Amino acid sequence: MNAKPVVYHIPVCPFSQRLEILLALRGQLDAVEFRVVDITRPRAPDLLAKTRGSTALPVLELPNGTILTESLVILRFFDEALAGRPLRRVDPCEHAVESMLIAREGAFTMAGYLFVMNQDRALREEHNEKLLALYRDINGFLLEHSPEGPYLFDAFGLAEAVFTPIFKRFWFLDYYEAFDLPEGTEYDRVRVWKDACMSHPETGQVTREEIVKLYYDYALGTGNGALVAGRSVSSFTFSPEWKDRPWPPRDKHAGSASDAALGLLPEIF
Secondary structure (H helix, E strand, C coil), X not given: CCCCCEEEECCCCHHHHHHHHHHHHHCCHHHCEEEECCCCCCCCHHHHHHHCCCCCCCEEECCCCCEEECHHHHHHHHHHHCCCCCCCCCCHHHHHHHXXXXXXXXXXXXXXXXXXXXXXXXXXXXXXXXXXXXXXXXXXXXXXXXXXXXXXXXXXXXXXXXXXXHHHHCHHHHHHHCCCCCCCHHHHHHHHHHHHHHHCCCCCCCCHXXXXXXXXXXXXXXXXXXXXXXCCCCCCCCCCCHHHCCCCCCCHHHCCCCCCCCCCCCCCX
């Protein structure tokens, strides 16, 4: 039996970063043991037994053997179980407001991932406009409930912990799709919120370089550690480390760079 909760995860996963942000804000990074899962390989049988066959991450195993899945469930569990000021709003009405904003995250995340994985040039503007429409919706919500900002309420809270890792993963859109929020009142408020979230000192678990390099295969339409056709190593491989690899090509429609060109093959001495 584990002495403290165990989170099975991949470090670059945005849904795991939510938990890391919460723990950092509470000053309790040592309260949880993180165990890294290599998604480029089949899941270990013992982990699959814990999750009843599901490969979704992160997974939380409590000291009594209870298994919790779904990142928002785990995030809310830690927010209630750990000592310290909760991220969620205590006032019922305020909590309802932040929950309405959090409910927008699923469609927002999906739009960004489908955008970067799209391989049809003719559909680029359609994906771009869908994501911009979701940004406009969030902008309107923030203007209604928190026109002054920068956060939804007076401090970085639950909604910010949910969205910040997604904002950071969308660095892959900046790089591979040259995506940028337009200027204007339809985006000004959400831009302030996004910038405040991303610049918070407890949200630096990942870097732009790390995201761009590891998510290269997503830009080629292949995710979750699967292999791109003609390649033998996933961009999610642990070795060589992402820091030691060159930046991938920006033009995702030019076909995949080779394993060697991407720095995915270990040096042979």
